Amino acid sequence: MLDAFIRHPFMSQAGAAALTPRAFVEAMCRVELALARVQERAGLLPADMSAAIETQLQVDAFDLERLGAETADGGNVAIPFVKQAKAMLDDEQRDYFHVGATSQDILDTALMLVLRPRLEQILVRLGESRRNGVALMHRHAQTPMIGRTLMQQAMPITFGAKVAQWLWGLAQSEKRLGEITAHGLFVQFGGPVGVHTGLADNGPALMDALADELGLTRAILPWHTDRQPIVALADALGAVAIAAEKIALDVALMAQTEIGELSEPAATGAGGSSSMPHKRNPVGCARIRAAAHQIHANVALLHNAGAQPMERGLGEWHAEWAPLVDSVVLAEGALDTLSVLLSDLNVHADAMYRNLKLTGSAFLASRAVAVLSQHMAQERAEHWVSNAIRQAATDPRELADTLLDQPDVVGAVDAGILRAALDPLANTGASQALVERVGRALAAM
Numbered sequence: 001m002l003d004a005f006i007r008h009p010f011m012s013q014a015g016a017a018a019l020t021p022r023a024f025v026e027a028m029c030r031v032e033l034a035l036a037r038v039q040e041r042a043g044l045l046p047a048d049m050s051a052a053i054e055t056q057l058q059v060d061a062f063d064l065e066r067l068g069a070e071t072a073d074g075g076n077v078a079i080p081f082v083k084q085a086k087a088m089l090d091d092e093q094r095d096y097f098h099v100g101a102t103s104q105d106i107l108d109t110a111l112m113l114v115l116r117p118r119l120e121q122i123l124v125r126l127g128e129s130r131r132n133g134v135a136l137m138h139r140h141a142q143t144p145m146i147g148r149t150l151m152q153q154a155m156p157i158t159f160g161a162k163v164a165q166w167l168w169g170l171a172q173s174e175k176r177l178g179e180i181t182a183h184g185l186f187v188q189f190g191g192p193v194g195v196h197t198g199l200a201d202n203g204p205a206l207m208d209a210l211a212d213e214l215g216l217t218r219a220i221l222p223w224h225t226d227r228q229p230i231v232a233l234a235d236a237l238g239a240v241a242i243a244a245e246k247i248a249l250d251v252a253l254m255a256q257t258e259i260g261e262l263s264e265p266a267a268t269g270a271g272g273s274s275s276m277p278h279k280r281n282p283v284g285c286a287r288i289r290a291a292a293h294q295i296h297a298n299v300a301l302l303h304n305a306g307a308q309p310m311e312r313g314l315g316e317w318h319a320e321w322a323p324l325v326d327s328v329v330l331a332e333g334a335l336d337t338l339s340v341l342l343s344d345l346n347v348h349a350d351a352m353y354r355n356l357k358l359t360g361s362a363f364l365a366s367r368a369v370a371v372l373s374q375h376m377a378q379e380r381a382e383h384w385v386s387n388a389i390r391q392a393a394t395d396p397r398e399l400a401d402t403l404l405d406q407p408d409v410v411g412a413v414d415a416g417i418l419r420a421a422l423d424p425l426a427n428t429g430a431s432q433a434l435v436e437r438v439g440r441a442l443a444a445m
Helices: 013-018 021-041 048-055 064-074 078-087 089-094 104-137 159-183 201-214 228-254 283-304 316-344 350-355 362-372 378-392 400-404 407-412 414-420 431-443
Strands: 143-147 154-156
Touching: 013 104, 013 316, 021 048, 021 064, 021 078, 021 104, 021 201, 048 078, 064 078, 064 407, 078 104, 104 159, 104 201, 104 228, 104 316, 104 431, 143 159, 143 350, 154 159, 154 201, 154 362, 154 431, 159 228, 159 431, 228 316, 283 316, 362 400, 362 414, 378 400, 378 407, 400 414
Parallel strands: none
Antiparallel strands: 143 154
16 A cells, blocks of 8 residues: 555654554453453452463464454454464463453454553643744734734734634643543443343443553443544544644745745755745645644544444444544644644744735724824824825835825824834734733643
8 A cells, every 4th residue: 555655644653653453462462461350350260360361362473464364354353363362372261261352342442552652642742832832922922913814914913812822722622632531541341232241240340440450441331332432532633633733724824925924944844846946835734734634534434433333333333443543643643743833933023024014004094093083183084094095005114104204194193102003013902911811821731
């Protein structure tokens, strides 16, 4: 397959390297051995049986190629895994291996185990991105720029206020994923039809003990066809993707040649074109967005597979595995890039200032009329401001400069007062207060 060309570039290299067939077999062994230990403590297995099984069950003895080849026959890898595992055990040990479990118990629980370290790494990257972004936010708390709505110039804000919006979205997704990682990775143990067949009243207690043994969250019920835990995890990953993509999209738009307010650091790739060597493409933003779009599609797939029939999914459960694993490694990859992007983002304050003057500060027309009206009739104030705005179409300057070219204005208003009133930074609303507000909230996380 073409994974190295079309999938892996958007994934975390560390994540992809960690989620190997061997790692999954090791996780399934951990589940089976933990199950044997809790059953032994409950008196369901002879003393020392779990240790004996552990001695014989060797991860490196599994034939990974054969496991893959035989997965299609049973529909999941746990079936050939159990077959190979039992072949390593003696007759007595086989009788006490995989007792009361079904394939889905092993596979779902193993998935939680192998994904947990990757989710923890995503949280590390989210924390790094947040801290890098906070430094950027405070550094530009008073850097004025034009705010844009419907892709058009609107009113002034500060770049710090824009970064505050980025970071608060990121922080919300961090909190959501953190809660799932801490409390939403559930053990799966229900037996053939989810009622602990053959274990009588021991089933729920064994399910809780198995969760504790593996460091997973206790489940109220087996969740074979209740896929809310998977949907919750998918939604948390989707929220991370949205927050990261929002930042990447804004950065890429502001890095356009005609705008030039931002540019990516070289560390994100800062790629050129195969045919246009003068270009400096925002490839980090492209990687983040490519990963995010794949996550969004995967989240939709996981939702579509959420309602599963009877006591075992008929293809829906099987359809979950690839999009769930891919989404985790894609999110980790996007955040690998995002952390660097926010750490070393190139901010061109001079371009922000230049773009504020593109319309002759026409967005300050109402403010200018209000100031002039304190010193002349409202009608005259509107007249001079309209003239200044018309002039700005061919001679874009700061509105105060254009107004002060008019003798009637110079004679009526103190130039310093007018310039101060029409300074873009003085017209950025509560930008500074919002930066401080978000800064306090993030510091408390």
